[in-house]
Amino acid sequence: MDWGYSINQPRAVNLDKNDLGVAEKLLRRMPLLQACIGCGSCTATCTAGGFTSFNFRKVQTLVRRGEYQGAYEEMSKCMLCGKCRLACPRGINTRAVVMMIKKELAKQ
Amino acid sequence: MNKKVVVIGGGVAGMQTALTLSELGLTPVIIEKEASTGGKLCKWHKLFPTLTPASEVLDGLRRRVSEAGIEVMTGRTVGRITDSGVELEDGTALACDATAVCTGFDIFDATLKEEYGYGMYDNVFTTVDLEEMFNRGEVRMVNGEKPRRVAFLHCVGSRDEKVNQRHCSRVCCITGVKQAMEVKQMIPDAEVFNFYMDMRMFGPGYEEMYRQAQYEYNIQFIRGRISEASQTIDRRVQIKAEDTLVGRPLKMTVDMLVLIVGMKAGASNERLGGCCGVDLYPSGFVRPADQFLRNVCSGSERVFYAGTVSAPKNVGESINEGIAAAYKISRYLNR
Ligand SMILES: Cc1cc2nc3c(=O)[nH]c(=O)nc-3n(C[C@H](O)[C@H](O)[C@H](O)COP(=O)(O)OP(=O)(O)OC[C@H]3O[C@@H](n4cnc5c(N)ncnc54)[C@H](O)[C@@H]3O)c2cc1C
Ligand code: SF4
Ligand code: SF4
Ligand code: SF4
Numbered sequence: 001m002d003w004g005y006s007i008n009q010p011r012a013v014n015l016d017k018n019d020l021g022v023a024e025k026l027l028r029r030m031p032l033l034q035a036c037i038g039c040g041s042c043t044a045t046c047t048a049g050g051f052t053s054f055n056f057r058k059v060q061t062l063v064r065r066g067e068y069q070g071a072y073e074e075m076s077k078c079m080l081c082g083k084c085r086l087a088c089p090r091g092i093n094t095r096a097v098v099m100m101i102k103k104e105l106a107k108q
Numbered sequence: 109m110n111k112k113v114v115v116i117g118g119g120v121a122g123m124q125t126a127l128t129l130s131e132l133g134l135t136p137v138i139i140e141k142e143a144s145t146g147g148k149l150c151k152w153h154k155l156f157p158t159l160t161p162a163s164e165v166l167d168g169l170r171r172r173v174s175e176a177g178i179e180v181m182t183g184r185t186v187g188r189i190t191d192s193g194v195e196l197e198d199g200t201a202l203a204c205d206a207t208a209v210c211t212g213f214d215i216f217d218a219t220l221k222e223e224y225g226y227g228m229y230d231n232v233f234t235t236v237d238l239e240e241m242f243n244r245g246e247v248r249m250v251n252g253e254k255p256r257r258v259a260f261l262h263c264v265g266s267r268d269e270k271v272n273q274r275h276c277s278r279v280c281c282i283t284g285v286k287q288a289m290e291v292k293q294m295i296p297d298a299e300v301f302n303f304y305m306d307m308r309m310f311g312p313g314y315e316e317m318y319r320q321a322q323y324e325y326n327i328q329f330i331r332g333r334i335s336e337a338s339q340t341i342d343r344r345v346q347i348k349a350e351d352t353l354v355g356r357p358l359k360m361t362v363d364m365l366v367l368i369v370g371m372k373a374g375a376s377n378e379r380l381g382g383c384c385g386v387d388l389y390p391s392g393f394v395r396p397a398d399q400f401l402r403n404v405c406s407g408s409e410r411v412f413y414a415g416t417v418s419a420p421k422n423v424g425e426s427i428n429e430g431i432a433a434a435y436k437i438s439r440y441l442n443r
Contacts (some may be wrong), residue, residue, distance in 0.1 A: 045336060
């Protein structure tokens with residue numbers, strides 16, 4: 001039956017349901033990522049982000065919330081230039097975070 | 109009784125410490141390395157959150173110091189604290205019964221953040237430069253024109269591993285808000301933007317001032333840290349940030365970029381630290397004997413602290429510590 005509307009996938013980041021396994025593994029290997037203050041310096045300076053919709057800050061934050069869908073593809077847009085690492089006020093090795101996320105999610 | 113107390117530093121904290129000591133019947137001597145007392149307030153125009161002229165606060169303190177007949181030695185720098193007093197840089201030893209360290213803070217050197225071009229690009233300034241412009245009565249670009257578009261950047265030299273300054277300087281968020289409003293007052297048709305990561309409005313009336321800046325002054329607050337600045341052909345400043353609330357990179361050209369510089373530990377801390385109970389935090393600020401009950405005490409029973417020597421503080425807090433330190437000193441000397 002056509003009701004004239006459909007039901008969307010729920011949009012909430014559901015921390016009751018999300019599996020944080022990959023996120024926890026990532027943070028064990030790179031504890032400093034927990035110190036991110038979401039300032040966006042990485043995204044502002046990002047070579048890839050200037051041309052595509054790639055947003056390093058957003059994608060790594062989503063991964064830390066257990067939202068893995070599409071993250072591997074997004075991180076693949078990174079050119080590994082390392083500029084973000086120079087900008088980060090928390091001293092996070094952001095480029096290594098890209099590599100780790102890709103590695104962990106490739107296994108999935 | 110006539111016990112002598114050396115007060116190192118004649119900023120607001122040092123002056124208040126000396127005044128209260130004198131009221132309590134002790135004999136303070138202020139030693140100040142600059143040619144006059146006042147510390148940083150000599151540079152500030154109007155103080156947040158009430159916009160009271162800094163000179164009003166200083167004039168009051170200086171007048172009372174002079175009326176109380178307190179000895180003030182200016183142009184002299186303390187190089188060392190000893191078991192019996194202090195030693196000046198020129199080698200003179202001064203004996204005293206107790207010492208109050210009120211040496212304050214240093215302003216972060218913005219040239220260290222090369223990506224913002226301070227000292228390289230024409231129209232990149234600091235909040236300290238802006239106070240100087242307010243004192244002169246006009247805000248101008250290097251070419252003498254009124255700026256039409258001004259961006260402030262919070263947390264320059266604070267909360268930043270890259271320059272080894274992990275702490276938050278506390279007073280700079282409200283300084284940024286105050287100065288944004290003052291620019292708008294002087295140049296009503298200017299567009300003003302504040303780039304911030306967190307707005308830390310810790311004092312009474314501060315959050316109210318932030319709200320006023322938003323809805324009465326149309327100052328635009330953009331949540332994102334500027335990653336770099338560059339100079340355009342017409343000597344304006346192009347900046348890049350992420351508008352993190354939108355999740356997209358942002359760039360814009362402004363006539364003036366103002367770096368909201370932080371408070372770093374005073375250079376004196378390093379020199380005075382390491383002996384006579386003066387212990388330093390990793391940030392370089394002095395560490396009080398106890399953060400709750402003995403905020404103005406050092407590890408030595410005869411050395412005390414007041415003001416920003418121990419952490420970033422506003423004027424009121426620094427002055428209150430002067431009163432507290434003087435009281436503790438009198439308890440120690442009259443024990
Ligand atoms: C840009 C900016 C704007 C600000 N605006 C405001 C405001 O509007 N309202 C507000 O409440 N607060 C404001 N503050 C904070 C305010 O400046 C401080 O709270 C205040 O200056 C602290 O006083 P102090 O006496 O502890 O230190 P200081 O002002 O730093 O004074 C210390 C004194 O000690 C002297 N000294 C240092 N070492 C030695 C030595 N070895 N021997 C002899 N003398 C020495 C120095 O020369 C100086 O005179 C602002 C801060 C900044 C950075
Ligand atoms: S620059 Fe560093 S602290 Fe800022 S959002 Fe990126 S990873 Fe987080
Ligand atoms: S390393 Fe990747 S994420 Fe970082 S700035 Fe370069 S392209 Fe962007
Ligand atoms: S008070 Fe504001 S501008 Fe200053 S360091 Fe703290 S967060 Fe940054």
